[in-house]
Amino acid sequence: xxxxxxxxxxxxxxxxxxxxxxxxxxxxxxxxxxxxxxxxxxxxxxxxxxxxxxxxxxxxxxxxxxxxxxxxxxxxxxxxxxxxxxxxxxxxxxxxxxxxxxxxxxxxxxxxxxxxxxxxxxxxxxxxxxxxxxxxxxxxxxxxxxxxxxxxxxxxxxxxxxxxxxxxxxxxxxxxxxxxxxxxxxxxxxxxxxxxxxxxxx
Numbered sequence: 662x663x664x665x666x667x668x669x670x671x672x673x674x675x676x677x678x679x680x681x682x683x684x685x686x687x688x689x690x691x692x693x694x695x696x697x698x699x700x701x702x703x704x705x706x707x708x709x710x711x712x713x714x715x716x717x718x719x720x721x722x723x724x725x726x727x728x729x730x731x732x733x734x735x736x737x738x739x740x741x742x743x744x745x746x747x748x749x750x751x752x753x754x755x756x757x758x759x760x761x762x763x764x765x766x767x768x769x770x771x772x773x774x775x776x777x778x779x780x781x782x783x784x785x786x787x788x789x790x791x792x793x794x795x796x797x798x799x800x801x802x803x804x805x806x807x808x809x810x811x812x813x814x815x816x817x818x819x820x821x822x823x824x825x826x827x828x829x830x831x832x833x834x835x836x837x838x839x840x841x842x843x844x845x846x847x848x849x850x851x852x853x854x855x856x857x858x859x860x861x862x863x
Contacts, residue, residue: 663771665762667750667792669778670802671812671841676775678712679802680746683773692743695736696720697729699749710748720748723757730760734768742770750776753788762795775802781817781825781839783847804841812841816850 670676684694698710700722711717723729733745745764747753753761753774761772774796778789785793793799806812817825818838842850 663765663769664797665765665792665795666771666773666798666800667789667796668773668775668800668802669789669792670775671804672777672815672839673713673841674802674804674812675712675714676802677710677748678714678716680748680773680775681710681712681716681718684718684744684746687744693740695733695742695745697723697745697747699752700724701749701752723747723753725754725757727757728760729757730763733764733770737768737770745770745772747772747774748776750774750792751778751786751789752776753791755787755791758788758791758795765797777815779814781815783814806841806843806846808843808846810843810845812843814842814844814847816840816842816847 668676668679680696684696687694696710696718698708698720700707701724708719708722709717710720721732733742736742745761747761753776761774764770765772774792776789776792777786778793779785804812816839818840819825
């Protein structure tokens with residue numbers, strides 16, 4: 662039975678690498694896959710999923726308003742698809758996540774998505790919120806903070822490497838703009854220090 666999967670992580674956890682390897686595994690066994698990535702993210706060229714270790718694969722672009730169910734159905738009619746992969750899934754709209762649910766439920770095609778859970782201010786992206794609510798299987802792709810703890814948050818940096826606390830939710834960038842942090846160091850970067858302990862009584 663097909664499922665909708667959401668694999669989330671902080672920045673620089675290797676999400677795109679895992680996606681490309683998974684797609685390769687299907688294709689190596691003669692199974693067709695279809696890859697999507699967000700049109701807004703053109704860091705490595707339009708219509709490409711590129712990992713930090715150099716792997717790359719052509720992908721269809723999605724933008725708000727695109728009908729993913731219709732696109733996937735059309736490709737499935739031409740070549741039976743064994744799996745659909747979506748990179749940068751945080752940029753999906755709520756309606757597009759519903760469309761991916763329809764792909765799973767009515768076309769019986771597994772859909773595996775990869776993306777960030779939250780933005781630099783600790784708020785959920787719309788696509789991630791919908792996937793957390795509706796995905797059949799949710800997995801964390803782990804990476805580490807500079808302190809060695811698991812990184813669950815991401816900080817946005819300015820041109821001088823200082824942490825930004827305000828700004829638009831979406832700003833495309835890589836290692837030069839974003840830093841994976843554990844919750845403790847992310848909170849400290851926002852000046853959220855723990856309360857001072859109460860002095861002992863008596």
